[in-house]
Amino acid sequence: MKVIKVSKQGFCNGVKRALDLVFQTVKENQKNEPIYILGELMNNEFVSHKLNELGVITIKANSRKRVEMLEDITSGIVILTAHGVSPEVKKILDKKNLKYVDTTCPFINKTEDKIKSYLIKGYDVIYIGKHNHPESEGIIDINPNKIHLITSLDETNSLSINNEKIFITTQTTIREKLLKEILKTLMNHYPNAVYYDGVCNSTTLRQEALINEITGDLCIVVGDKISSNANELQKIGNQYLPTYLVNSVEEIKKEWFEGVKVVTLTSAASTPDELTDSIYEYLIKL
Numbered sequence: 001m002k003v004i005k006v007s008k009q010g011f012c013n014g015v016k017r018a019l020d021l022v023f024q025t026v027k028e029n030q031k032n033e034p035i036y037i038l039g040e041l042m043n044n045e046f047v048s049h050k051l052n053e054l055g056v057i058t059i060k061a062n063s064r065k066r067v068e069m070l071e072d073i074t075s076g077i078v079i080l081t082a083h084g085v086s087p088e089v090k091k092i093l094d095k096k097n098l099k100y101v102d103t104t105c106p107f108i109n110k111t112e113d114k115i116k117s118y119l120i121k122g123y124d125v126i127y128i129g130k131h132n133h134p135e136s137e138g139i140i141d142i143n144p145n146k147i148h149l150i151t152s153l154d155e156t157n158s159l160s161i162n163n164e165k166i167f168i169t170t171q172t173t174i175r176e177k178l179l180k181e182i183l184k185t186l187m188n189h190y191p192n193a194v195y196y197d198g199v200c201n202s203t204t205l206r207q208e209a210l211i212n213e214i215t216g217d218l219c220i221v222v223g224d225k226i227s228s229n230a231n232e233l234q235k236i237g238n239q240y241l242p243t244y245l246v247n248s249v250e251e252i253k254k255e256w257f258e259g260v261k262v263v264t265l266t267s268a269a270s271t272p273d274e275l276t277d278s279i280y281e282y283l284i285k286l
């Protein structure tokens with residue numbers, strides 16, 4: 001089977017950096033202290049399993065905020081995920097005398113710093129993001145009275161802020177179409193608002209590469225079904241070719257390949273190369 005790999009795929013810089021910091025923490029843990037990750041490091045079971053094998057324990061959210069999840073930890077080292085956390089989480093870590101490794105993506109830190117600087121200047125912040133997402137939780141909890149989370153046009157229309165100074169920014173992963181609609185409405189309501197684009201192009205670059213390079217008879221996306229960017233890649237692939245989302249060789253079905261000569265292969269921003277490589281090796285032998 002001929003397999004064409006899409007040029008832009010796999011870990012984004014933020015996820016790669018976070019994982020490297022976890023490995024480094026494991027390596028330097030000479031006292032053999034328990035190591036916890038506060039929430040999922042990335043949306044991929046394969047990675048969670050690998051980390052588990054190294055003895056790294058992932059504290060599951062189960063609808064809890066990170067401050068509540070900390071109740072499960074009394075000693076050891078806590079790894080904060082790339083999504084970032086609120087200052088309150090760090091305060092509790094210090095109070096409990098817990099060591100921590102902060103893997104917050106520098107891209108998210110930049111937005112956070114902007115927000116803090118505008119709050120100091122007396123602005124209210126409108127944050128376009130998602131409910132119940134660790135990234136928005138970390139941002140909103142900086143100052144829940146002054147940072148207003150907007151996730152839909154309905155919420156935008158019912159928002160009323162009594163402040164001339166408005167700063168608008170976004171979560172890193174927001175659908176472009178929705179963002180444009182919300183921004184248009186917000187700018188009508190608050191024409192003097194200052195806007196900072198916090199969208200990270202890592203996922204859009206992967207989507208554009210797939211659109212430009214998809215070829216052959218079938219497309220395989222490597223990623224977890226719980227990963228939204230993996231699902232998005234599958235949706236895009238399906239617009240051109242039959243496209244399957246798999247997270248292991250075992251999930252691949254031979255009957256998909258009847259009459260298939262060329263396969264396009266891509267992977268999500270939370271998929272390790274090791275996994276994609278194993279699927280590539282399998283496909284070329286078909």
Ligand code: SF4
Nearest residue numbers: 012014105107172200
């Ligand atoms: S998608 Fe972008 S913001 Fe999110 S971790 Fe990756 S590089 Fe950072």
